[in-house]
Amino acid sequence: LSNNTLIDLLATSRSTPGELIMCQEKLVQEAVDTLLDNGIRGQPMRDGHNKVYKSFSNVIEGKEGRFRETLLGKRVDYSGRSVIVVGPSLSLHQCGLPREIAIELFQTFVIRNLIRQNCASNIGIAKSKIREKELIVWEILQEVAQGHPILLNRAPTLHRLGIQAFQPILVEGRAICLHPLVCKGFNADFDGDQMAVHLPLSLEAQAEARLLMFSHMNLLSPAIWDPISVPTQDMLIGLYVLTIGNRRGICANKYNPSNCKNYPNQRVYNNNYKYTKEPYFYNSY
Structure with a gap:
């Protein structure tokens, strides 16, 4: 609108005062600045509902911008993400995997076993049994998850121990349970950290996870060969009291x-x- 007004004023420039043209040019420049970077001139411009206009720079920059959200952030299949909590009853090579995450990760394996055991005649019926959470589904899920390693990763992955393999143990709730002695390798703590879960599919990937990436096989730091699983904090207090x-x-x-x-x-x-x-x-x- 400001641009069209300026065009009309320039068309009749002989009878238009110069101050009016300069004011209209300033309005056009402010509109362009707001389109490119709202707030560059101080207070950001708002609409009639007191909502800040979204500029091109707001679309690009930030964690939810186009680059980091869409271009750099890649979504992969057979993966999940949740908050980690302590699992003191777990072994060093085990992790507690919520049932809701496990049924999504191992869904194709559960469907195949349902059809093999003649519990479902096709994929549609098998999926309906999974949605209804029948007892046979949890039994098959327990069998499938027991012999299939999973990978846990915490960003940023700065060294080799940032991603390790674990044996999943199905737990209730929505949080991933982790042994406290493996936290040092991930540089993780239990104040709200999140970790990603990945499922190795091929036999080669599963063999590599079992032979090289299990947490109980990575007890030394790969950089200085110091013990990486060292009791700290409340574990030391518990040992002292005992x-x-x-x-x-x-x-x-x-x-x-x-x-x-x-x-x-x-x-x-x-x-x-x-x-x-x-x-x-x-x-x-």
Whole structure:
């Protein structure tokens, strides 16, 4: 509209004041700036419903922009994503996989087994049984998932241990359960981190996951060969509490009052803190 008004004014420029043409040119320039980058002149322009206009730069930039959302972000089949929570009852090579995610990942395998076991005559009937969540579906899903490894990945994947293989254990809920000792390799914690699940399909991929990528086979850092599965935080506190009364442990607890004895190389300072020149050890045998 501003552009058409400016064209009409320029067509009758002999009888139009110059100040009016300059004001109209300024309005056209502001409209172009708003189209390219709304807010470059300060407050962004809004419509009649007080909603900010979306410019070309807003469509391109940001996490939900065209580049990062559509061009760089690729969606793949046989994958899922969920929040991770701690699974203290799991083994090091196991992870808790929610049933809702598992039935989507292994749906083709479940359909094939339903047809093989004559529980369904075609794919449509098998899918209807899955939608109705019949008991036979969960039994077949348990059998299929038990011998099929899955891959867990946490972005950003900065080194080799950023993606590891696990044996899935079906759990209730919607969160992925993870053993706390494998968190260091992923650089993950349980404050809302999300992890992606991928399903290896070919026999070669499954063999590689079993032989090279299982978490219990990657206990050392590939960079400096230090242990990557080290107990920290509440695990250390739990070990301390469990062994606080064990006087035959690997190392006697000198902070336990029951272990305070008169040792020959022991000195007592004025602040009543007992000092031992050399740590004393007990053999567990």
